[in-house]
Amino acid sequence: MKYICPMHAHIISDVPSTCPICGMNLEKVELxxxxxxxxxxxxxxxxxxxxxxxxxxxxxxxxKFVQTVGQIDYDESKINHIHARVNGWIEKLTIESVGDKITKGQLLYEIYSPDLINAQDDFLLAQDTLKRSGSSENYKDLVRKAGLRLELLGFNKSQIKTLAKSKKTQYRVSFYAKSDGIVKALSIRDGMYIQPSTEVMSVVDLSKVWVIADVFENEQSWLEIGQKAEISVPAMGIKGIEGEIDYIYPELDAVTRSLRVRIVVKNKDLELRPNTLAKIDIFGGPNxxxxxxxxxxxxxxxxxxxxxxxxxxxxxxxxxxxxxxxxxxxxxxxxxxxxxxxxxxxxxxxxxxxxxxxxxxxxxxxxxxx
The missing domain is CATH 2.40.420.20 (conserved putative lor/sdh protein from methanococcus maripaludis s2 fold)
Known part of the structure; x- marks a missing residue:
């Protein structure tokens, strides 16, 4: 049995006494x-x-319910990097800055390129040779290959048909957007000389975004792909946007001991902006x-x-x-x-x-x- 001071735990006595510091009676402790x-x-x-x-x-x-925070990010599978496949000079650039909206089929820029002029001339020559040869199979194949070369260099099918019909080489070739999106990066200006290695621009489709959420260790065991989540962005007054888990990252963050979870969210009105912080509710079944x-x-x-x-x-x-x-x-x-x-x-x-x-x-x- 010992006697200790309730206020000063280091004062310990074998017999009843008072604390020399505060004067309180020492309390009996059964050992x-x-x-x-x-x-x-x-x-x-x-x-x-x-x-x-x-x-x-x-x-x-x-x-099973987790309330956490995360960050809105681009859907990386929806980022399209645009490169010209030839050497040439940019003319008539229609994009002014990063953030511009573009629509499928919109003119992006025109390019003057000797490579494209040569490819068009070769196509018209093959077509003319085929006409004069009386539809020989060999020359048909030559026209097909010349058309394929134009397509691989960036011509669309409509442009090739127009070239075949008009029989006139275009000295400035127009390039059009292949999908809707937002300009994420813009590396060129009017008059610039570019090569195939030059990224002209990158375009991202924001109709779907990723939300990357952090989930702590004791909440990880019941997470599954396909589980529903609700996204809110208080700073923008956005509440209750539905999404679902489509990927659970394989490793934990070494510092925070949290697991990253990727949630895919539809973003038709483009309300959700990448790099914005969001509140996330993840719902599971009953335990x-x-x-x-x-x-x-x-x-x-x-x-x-x-x-x-x-x-x-x-x-x-x-x-x-x-x-x-x-x-x-x-x-x-x-x-x-x-x-x-x-x-x-x-x-x-x-x-x-x-x-x-x-x-x-x-x-x-x-x-x-x-």
């Missing part, structure tokens, strides 16, 4: 060295003074018949999770628990508690400090016995 659980006795009056509240450990259905306690009962130290359990006769004990998912203010308990036990939900930190102190004294006493 049950062989007992598995450290028990703290708190009188009914003291429980009221500490405003201790308890809750029963019970079985309940926890809905039925699971043992739960109020989340505020948990004492989380980083190393372990503990709760204070109320025993009979105004006794309390600190208990280590294994926590599963956290949802809707409740914590799933996988190990450490039984259904029907009572845990302290308010005032538990004072009792936990007392239990830690008592445990230290027990180890101290055990050390003296050796």
């Amino acid at each position: 049950g060295g062989n007992s598995k659980e450290i028990q703290i006795d708190v009188s009914g009056g003291m429980q009221q003074a500490l405003a201790l509240k308890v809750a029963k450990v019970e079985k309940d259905t926890l809905w 039925r018949d699971t043992l739960v306690i109020p989340q505020e009962a948990l004492i989380q130290t980083g190393k372990e999770n503990r709760v204070i359990v109320k025993l009979e006769n105004n006794s309390f004990t600190a208990r280590k628990v294994t926590v599963g998912m956290l949802s809707q203010g409740k914590a799933e308990i996988k190990d450490g508690l039984e259904e029907g036990e009572r845990v302290v939900t308010s005032g538990q930190f004072l009792l936990d400090s007392e239990a830690s102190l008592k445990g230290s004294l027990m180890r101290l006493s055990s050390g003296h016995q050796h």
Whole structure:
């Protein structure tokens, strides 16, 4: 048995006494060295003074639900890098700046390129030779290959038909947008000389975007591809846009211990802008018949999770628990508690400090016995 000061835990005595620092009577502490659980006795009056509240450990259905944050990003599969496949000079550039909207079929730029002039001349020559030869199969193949070469250099089918009909070489060749989108990068200006290695521009389709969310370790086990999510951007007044998980990244962030999850969201009105922060709610199915306690009962130290359990006769004990998912203010308990036990939900930190102190004294006493 030891006597300790409730205010100054390092004041320990073998006999009843008072604290030399604050003058309070030292409190008696029972040292049950062989007992598995450290028990703290708190009188009914003291429980009221500490405003201790308890809750029963019970079985309940926890809905799998994660509220987290993330960032809106481009759908990388929708980024189109535009390169001219020839050397030449840009003329009549219709795009003014990054962020411009473009529509499928819109003229992007014209290019003067000796390579394209030669390719057109070769096509017209092959076509003329075929006409004069009387539709020989060999010359038909020659025309087909010359047309394919033009297509591979950037001509569309309509332009090739027009060339075949008019029989006139275009000295400035027009290039058109192949899809709707937003200009993400623009590397050229009127009059610039470009090569096939020059990225003329990149265009991104924002009708779908990715939202990259961070999910913490204890919420990862139930995540699945196809699960529904709801995206909100408070800064822009956007709420309740639906999406779904389409990819779960294979590794955790080494610093935050979080897992990245990719959510695909339709963005028809282009409301969602890349690099904007978003709030994300991810919904899963029910986790039925699971043992739960109020989340505020948990004492989380980083190393372990503990709760204070109320025993009979105004006794309390600190208990280590294994926590599963956290949802809707409740914590799933996988190990450490039984259904029907009572845990302290308010005032538990004072009792936990007392239990830690008592445990230290027990180890101290055990050390003296050796």
